[in-house]
Amino acid sequence: MATHNLKHALFCAIVTVVIAYPILGLDLVAQGTQIGLEGATPTTIISIFLAAGIVFLFQLFRDNIMGNLGKLPKLNPLSGREPMPAEKRAKVEAWVLTAIIVLALFWPFVVSRGSVDLATLVLIYIMLALGLNVVVGLAGLLDLGYVAFYAVGAYTFALLYQYFGFTFWMALPVGALLAATFGMVLGFPVLRLRGDYLAIVTLGFGEIIRILLNNWTAVTGGPNGIGGIPDPTLFGMEFGRRVKGEGNTSFHETFGIAYSGEHKVIFLYLIALVLAVITALVIRRLMRMPVGRAWEALREDEIAARSLGLSRTAVKLSAFTIGAFFAGFAGTVFASKQGFISPESFVFLESAIILAIVVLGGMGSQIGVILAAIAVTILPELAREFSDFRMLVFGAAMVLMMVWRPQGLMPMRRIPISLKRQE
Amino acid sequence: MQDLLYFSQQLVNGLTIGSAYALIAIGYTMVYGIIGMINFAHGEIYMIGAYTALIAITGLATLGVAWLPVILLVALICAVIVSSSMGWAVERVAYRPVRGRHRLIPLISAIGMSIFLQNYVHLAQGSRNIGFPALIDGSFRFGAPESFQLSLSYMQITIFITTLICMTLLSLFISRSRIGRACRAVSQDLGMANLLGIDTNRIISATFVIGASLAAVAGLLLGMYYGSVDPLFGFIAGLKAFTAAVLGGIGSIPGAMLGGLILGVSESMTSGYLSGEYKDVVSFSLLILILLFKPTGLLGKPEVEKI
Numbered sequence: 001m002a003t004h005n006l007k008h009a010l011f012c013a014i015v016t017v018v019i020a021y022p023i024l025g026l027d028l029v030a031q032g033t034q035i036g037l038e039g040a041t042p043t044t045i046i047s048i049f050l051a052a053g054i055v056f057l058f059q060l061f062r063d064n065i066m067g068n069l070g071k072l073p074k075l076n077p078l079s080g081r082e083p084m085p086a087e088k089r090a091k092v093e094a095w096v097l098t099a100i101i102v103l104a105l106f107w108p109f110v111v112s113r114g115s116v117d118l119a120t121l122v123l124i125y126i127m128l129a130l131g132l133n134v135v136v137g138l139a140g141l142l143d144l145g146y147v148a149f150y151a152v153g154a155y156t157f158a159l160l161y162q163y164f165g166f167t168f169w170m171a172l173p174v175g176a177l178l179a180a181t182f183g184m185v186l187g188f189p190v191l192r193l194r195g196d197y198l199a200i201v202t203l204g205f206g207e208i209i210r211i212l213l214n215n216w217t218a219v220t221g222g223p224n225g226i227g228g229i230p231d232p233t234l235f236g237m238e239f240g241r242r243v244k245g246e247g248n249t250s251f252h253e254t255f256g257i258a259y260s261g262e263h264k265v266i267f268l269y270l271i272a273l274v275l276a277v278i279t280a281l282v283i284r285r286l287m288r289m290p291v292g293r294a295w296e297a298l299r300e301d302e303i304a305a306r307s308l309g310l311s312r313t314a315v316k317l318s319a320f321t322i323g324a325f326f327a328g329f330a331g332t333v334f335a336s337k338q339g340f341i342s343p344e345s346f347v348f349l350e351s352a353i354i355l356a357i358v359v360l361g362g363m364g365s366q367i368g369v370i371l372a373a374i375a376v377t378i379l380p381e382l383a384r385e386f387s388d389f390r391m392l393v394f395g396a397a398m399v400l401m402m403v404w405r406p407q408g409l410m411p412m413r414r415i416p417i418s419l420k421r422q423e
Numbered sequence: 424m425q426d427l428l429y430f431s432q433q434l435v436n437g438l439t440i441g442s443a444y445a446l447i448a449i450g451y452t453m454v455y456g457i458i459g460m461i462n463f464a465h466g467e468i469y470m471i472g473a474y475t476a477l478i479a480i481t482g483l484a485t486l487g488v489a490w491l492p493v494i495l496l497v498a499l500i501c502a503v504i505v506s507s508s509m510g511w512a513v514e515r516v517a518y519r520p521v522r523g524r525h526r527l528i529p530l531i532s533a534i535g536m537s538i539f540l541q542n543y544v545h546l547a548q549g550s551r552n553i554g555f556p557a558l559i560d561g562s563f564r565f566g567a568p569e570s571f572q573l574s575l576s577y578m579q580i581t582i583f584i585t586t587l588i589c590m591t592l593l594s595l596f597i598s599r600s601r602i603g604r605a606c607r608a609v610s611q612d613l614g615m616a617n618l619l620g621i622d623t624n625r626i627i628s629a630t631f632v633i634g635a636s637l638a639a640v641a642g643l644l645l646g647m648y649y650g651s652v653d654p655l656f657g658f659i660a661g662l663k664a665f666t667a668a669v670l671g672g673i674g675s676i677p678g679a680m681l682g683g684l685i686l687g688v689s690e691s692m693t694s695g696y697l698s699g700e701y702k703d704v705v706s707f708s709l710l711i712l713i714l715l716f717k718p719t720g721l722l723g724k725p726e727v728e729k730i
Contacts, residue, residue, distance in 0.1 A: 018508040022501070023471065024547045026478050035553060037481045142527050144534075189715050196461050196530050197714050200665065204707035207662070215700040348658070352538055359531055392542040398535025403520040406528050 009059035016052040024048060104273055108266045116262075116269050118381055120337055123272035124330050125373040127279050129357040130366065131326030134283055136355065137363035137412070138292065139319035140299030141191070142199040144351055145206025149179040149324040151213065151346035153331020158226040158341055159219070168232035172332045179328025180321045187320035191313055206351060213343040225342025229335050231264055232271055272333050279326050280366060286322065287366075295319050296364075349391070356394050359401055362408025371410065428566050428573045433695035434688060439579045439648065441687020442586035446641035447664035448671070448679035449593065450510075450634025456610040456674035457630050458522060463533035464513055466661015467540035468635045472506040472642030473652045474544060477555055484556075491558060495643075502639040509540075510635025511628055519624070537658075545654040552653035555646045582644045589640055590680060593633070597676065602629055610674065659703065663690075666710040672723020681721060 025045055027038045039045075058065065108116040128150060135143045156175035160166035166174070190201045213220045220226065286292045294315045297305040306312055335341050353376065361372030380390040401408065447469050454462045479501040483494050517536045521529045562576035597603040608616040609626045617623045645660070646652050667686045671678025686706055693705040713720065 015508045015512055018505055019512055022475050022478050022505055023544060026482065028474075028478060028481060028548055028553050030553070035477075035481055035556075037478065037485055136527075140527065142530060190711070193714055193718065194526075196526060197669075197718060199527075199530060200461065200669075201711050201714050203662070204666075204710050208704050208707050211700070211704050215698075349538075352534060355531070355534070388546060389542075391538055392546060395535045395537070395539025395542060399517045399532050399539065402528050402532035402535065403517070406521070406524065 005060055005062070009056045009062075012059045013052040013056035016055045017048060020048045020051065101273075101277060105270070108269050113262050113265050116265050117337075118378065120265070120269045120272045120333075122374055122377045123269070123276045124334050124337070125354070125357065125377050126276045126370050127272075127326055127330040127333070128354050129361070129369045129373045130276075130279050130283055131323045131330070132354050133358050133361075133364065133366065133369045134286075134295070134319050134326075135323035136358050137365070137369070138287065138299065139295040139316060141316060141319065142196070142355075143202045143320070143323065144199045144348070144355070145202035145204070145209070146323070146327060146354055147346045147348070147351040148202075148206040148209040149183055149327035150331040150334070150350070151209055151343075152179040152182050152324075153328030154335040154341045154345070155213065155220065155226075155331075156328070157332045157335045158229050161229055162226060168230065168332070168336050172329070175332040176325050176328035179331065180325035183321045183324025184317060187317045188313075191316040191320065203348065203351075206346075206348060210343050210346055210348075213346070221342075223342060223344070225340055225344070227340040229339050229341070231339070232268065232336055234267060268333075268337055272337075275329055275333060279329065280370070283322075283326075284366060291315070291318055353394065356398050359398060360409060362411040364412035365408060365410050368408055368410030368412070372408075424566075425571050428571050429695070432571075432573050433691045435573070435575055435579060436695075437688035437691030438684060439582050439687070440645075440691065441667075441684040442582055442680075443641045443645045443648070443683075444660075444664050444667045444687055445680045445683025446586055446589060446637045446644075447660060448667040448683050449637045449676060450631075451665050451668040452671070452673055452676060452679040453606070453610075453630045453634050455668070457606070457613070457627060458518075458529075460518065460526075460529040461533065461665065462518075462631075462634070463530065463661075464517070464536040464540055465634065465638060466657035466659075466664070467537050467544075468506050468510050468513070468657070469638035469642045469660060469664075470652070470654065470657030471509055471540065471544060472502040472635075472639030473555075473646035473656060474548060474642075475505040475639070476502040476643040476646060477553065477652055480556060480558070494558065499640065499643055502643050503636045506639035506642070507632040507635045510631040510638075513540075514628055514631040519627075537661075541654050541658070548654070550654055552651040552656075555650050555652055557650060558647060578648055582648060585640060585644060589637055593637070593676070596633075602626065606630060663706055666706055669710060669718075669720055670713055672720030675720070675722045678720055678722035685721075 025040045025048060027040060028035050029038050030036075108119065128146070132143065132146050135141050135146070153175040156178050157166070157168070157171035160171050160174065186202070186205055190198060190205075193201060214223055216222070294305070294310050295318075297308070298310060298312065298315050302312065305315075334345075338345075357372045357376050358369055360368075360376065361370070362368035376394075380387050447465065450465045450468070451462060454460065454465075476498040479498040480494055483497060488494060488497075513536055517532045518529055521532050557578075559576075559578045559581055562574045562579075565573040565575070597606060605616070605621045605626050606629065608619070608621060609623050613623055616626075646656075663686060664683070667682035668679045669682070670686055671680065671682025686709065689709065690702045690706055693699075693702045697705075
């Protein structure tokens with residue numbers, strides 16, 4: 001056993017060096033038209049060998065380490081606790097949520113403009129993640145092309161404004177409904193497919209949408225995108241310094257206050273907040289309705305659910321359409337916030353980030369997904385010098401979560417009801 | 424005559440790309456055939472193969488080695504060793520612990536791995552694309568010099584021949600060797616193979632190593648053919664190769680070869696007769712249509728869902 005372990009550990013250490021050294025230790029640098037090689041810094045080399053050493057020791061004493069880890073006391077002291085009674089829990093939750101929403105309403109008036117802008121982005125991601133949570137978390141359909149519906153929402157607003165002069169409020173429902181229609185049209189044929197095939201088909205669909213947006217220059221402006229998308233208005237009042245739209249007044253003149261760029265940012269934040277709260281509440285409601293139960297039933301056991309008379313296509317299609325609808329919502333807000341959109345914003349990586357949020361937060365759990373959206377958006381901003389490592393950490397986190405905690409950081413909890421045995 | 428030459432040119436280009444796709448597709452199809460998961464990080468392994476080959480070529484140039492066969496052989500060996508170690512390690516770290524869980528869990532883990540590897544190379548080697556030296560230059564030309572000429576470059580011939588050799592070796596390996604036989608047994612019934620004394624973990628590792636080695640070969644060949652590499656090099660190629668695997672019937676090795684060739688040809692026909700920008704649209708649409716109407720692909724066996 002010992003020699004076997006030693007051999008295995010040695011092999012693992014060598015593999016570590018082999019996969020790390022050429023890529024990390026030898027840098028390709030352009031020297032004029034030629035390329036040359038440059039050795040990395042000694043620190044890199046040392047850390048590669050250090051990593052190999054750690055792998056060696058870990059593999060050598062793997063059995064001991066894993067054995068001892070199992071004996072450690074459970075980290076979570078709450079795990080053995082009785083869950084709160086459902087009624088009390090619901091009450092506490094309602095209070096906490098109300099408090100958070102009230103806080104979020106007043107918060108932008110005291111912080112800097114940059115933070116409000118970031119918070120708007122967080123809210124957009126929350127909407128997206130909640131929408132994807134319906135598809136992936138509740139219905140168990142892995143959608144890798146979710147960003148396509150986001151793009152449909154954003155481009156709907158941009159194009160309707162460009163060609164027909166639509167305002168934000170007119171475009172918001174149109175964008176969401178159009179995204180939902182796209183979801184339905186795509187969903188209808190593909191939902192018969194098995195899980196992993198579905199993932200690939202949606203990925204292909206997302207790429208097709210992006211390539212079309214990129215190449216259909218006559219309508220979408222191609223890679224240059226569409227600019228000059230207007231901000232939302234408040235009952236016909238604009239937030240710019242000068243009024244652009246016909247028949248509109250400007251916000252600061254109506255109320256006789258000095259013009260400030262912050263008004264617009266805060267207003268956009270409030271719209272995003274309201275929409276995000278609506279998204280969360282609607283989905284929360286849906287989860288408790290028969291259709292929500294059907295999503296989960298189908299996710300858990302398709303055959304059993306179908307034999308109970310649920311229509312597979314209708315249930316899956318409803319999840320897909322509703323997810324797409326909220327992505328369209330988020331897309332419209334995003335277009336208005338940025339004022340400019342291009343296909344660059346709707347690449348596969350964006351889908352992967354939203355998926356990572358859902359996975360990290362705990363598939364199906366709304367609170368978990370919201371917290372994960374906040375963390376995933378804000379952490380890279382806080383650690384700007386490490387922003388290059390953001391995606392690296394994401395990838396690693398997705399793998400580690402799947403290995404150690406596939407249910408996510410805050411898994412969805414269903415309070416179990418058990419039948420009491422008759423004595 | 425002109426039209427025929429133009430058509431043959433597209434055909435040659437398509438077959439070249441297609442045979443490289445087939446090499447990558449083998450990795451997808453073998454892994455899927457055995458453990459039923461889509462190895463999403465396979466495209467990245469191919470990209471790492473291309474990078475390693477480029478590093479080896481540059482290193483040899485710095486050392487002053489100029490004899491082409493030596494350069495190619497060393498680059499090939501380096502790429503195969505690094506990629507296959509990578510394939511082995513990825514399976515150990517990201518796939519083995521989640522094997523047998525719900526279908527989506529290995530897939531998400533694979534997507535995470537793919538993002539991780541892309542950014543690993545991005546951080547280590549920069550995000551710019553790096554020029555790959557054209558080691559094999561020159562071409563045969565057919566047709567009158569003043570009109571359209573069909574050109575068949577030596578590079579394209581190299582790609583055909585290498586693919587042919589790899590495929591022959593792989594077929595022999597699968598049909599004759601002990602491990603190959605075990606591979607077939609495991610892909611038919613993993614549990615039963617385990618009971619009969621086959622170390623299935625070892626066979627699954629071997630599958631990843633074989634797939635990664637072929638991807639590394641494709642990385643070297645396509646790197647030279649395209650003339651540059653960048654960290655996103657593997658993503659689209661991986662998707663295309665997956666399409667090829669599905670097209671031919673996932674789990675079937677001859678299917679992957681056939682699928683690669685069909686995909687390559689249809690792509691180059693699109694860029695030759697319609698527009699180069701839409702060739703990706705065509706291949707993804709092809710993927711969607713096949714999954715919708717014939718999910719078992721051209722040569723795949725129909726899958727019976729057991730209850």
